[in-house]
Amino acid sequence: MGSRIEHRAEFAADVAAVYAAVSGEDALRARLAELGGHDAELLSYELSEANLRYELRQGISADKLPSAVRTLHKGDLMVTRTQTWRVSNDGTGHQGQASVEVGGVPGEIVARTAVLANGAKTVLRTSGEVTVRIPLFGGKLESVIAEQVTKLLEREAEFTAKWLAEAA
Numbered sequence: 001m002g003s004r005i006e007h008r009a010e011f012a013a014d015v016a017a018v019y020a021a022v023s024g025e026d027a028l029r030a031r032l033a034e035l036g037g038h039d040a041e042l043l044s045y046e047l048s049e050a051n052l053r054y055e056l057r058q059g060i061s062a063d064k065l066p067s068a069v070r071t072l073h074k075g076d077l078m079v080t081r082t083q084t085w086r087v088s089n090d091g092t093g094h095q096g097q098a099s100v101e102v103g104g105v106p107g108e109i110v111a112r113t114a115v116l117a118n119g120a121k122t123v124l125r126t127s128g129e130v131t132v133r134i135p136l137f138g139g140k141l142e143s144v145i146a147e148q149v150t151k152l153l154e155r156e157a158e159f160t161a162k163w164l165a166e167a168a
Contacts, residue, residue, distance in 0.1 A: 002129040002130055002131040002142055003129065003130045003139075003142035003143045003145070003146040004127075004128070004129055004146065005109070005111060005126065005127065005128040005129065005130060005146050005149050005150060005153075006126070006127055006150075007125070007126040007127075007150055007153040007154070007157075008123060008124070008125050008126075009123070009124045009153075009154075009157035009160070009161075010118070010121045010122070010123055010124075011121060011122050011123075011124065011160065011161060011164055012120070012121055013122055013164045013168075014091075014117075014122060015091055015092065015093055015094070015115055015116070015117050015122050016091065017122075017164060017167070018115050018122040018124060018160070018164065019085075019094050019115045021160045021163045021164050021167070022115065022124060022156075022160055023052055023054070023083070023085055023094075025042070025045050025054075027160075027163055028042050028045070028054065028056065029042055030159075030163065031156060031159050031160075031163075032056060032058070034159060035058075035152070035155055035156065035159060036056070036057075036058045036059070037058050037059040037060050037061065038059035038061060038076070039057065039059040039078065040056070040057060040058050040059060041056070041057045042054065042055075042056055043055040043056065043057055043080070047087075048087075049087065050086065050087055051084060051085065051086060051087060052083075052084070052085040052087055053082070053083070053084045053085075054082075054083055055080065055081065055082045055083075056080070056081045056083075057078060057079070057080050057081075058078075058079045058081065059076055059077070059078055059079070060076060060077040060078075060079065061076050062074070062075050062076050062077075075104075077102055077103060077104070077105070078102075078103040079100060079101070079102050079103070080100070080101045080103070081098060081099070081100045082098065082099050082100075083096060083097075083098045083113070084096055084097050084098075085113075091117070092116070092117050093114060093115055093116035093117055094114065094115045094116075095112070095113070095114050096112070096113040096114070097110070097111070097112060097113065098110070098111040098112075098113055098126070098128065099111075100149075102145070105132060105134075105141070106132065106133045106134060107130070107131045107132035107133050107134075107138070107141075107142075108130075108131055109128060109129070109130050109131075109145070109149060110128055110129060110131075111126050111127060111128025111129070112126070112127050112128065113125065113126050124157065124160070126153055130142045130145045130146045130149065132145065
């Protein structure tokens with residue numbers, strides 16, 4: 001069944017500014033430099049008239065992994081995250097999909113993402129699920145990973161707020 005991921009952040013900026021702060025190439029590179037861990041890299045960035053697709057790699061050192069993960073996975077984790085946004089020019093928001101593969105862990109993370117106008121604020125919303133296919137231990141790992149992903153989304157929202165403040 002999987003463990004749910006739900007995250008919501010509000011920003012006092014318009015949709016275009018928030019979207020640029022979470023999906024712009026310069027913002028992504030800066031976010032990776034600050035939060036991406038070892039070997040972090042923007043692997044690809046492709047913009048067309050209809051879509052934006054990028055792929056990030058982030059490294060998590062073994063010593064920073066929760067003990068439940070370290071018992072089942074030896075060494076560092078490499079995480080590959082693919083994000084696709086449907087480009088919208090109407091100013092009301094953007095919808096997207098994210099998928100994450102964690103090297104050496106049989107499972108996946110999938111999520112729906114959105115940047116939406118909400119009155120005078122803009123909301124960044126992520127809703128998804130972690131699935132780990134390891135008998136007996138999968139459920140425990142799913143909840144640990146979901147918790148870690150939520151913490152990462154919180155740090156990314158803090159980075160985005162800082163990025164927006166510096167751009168203003």
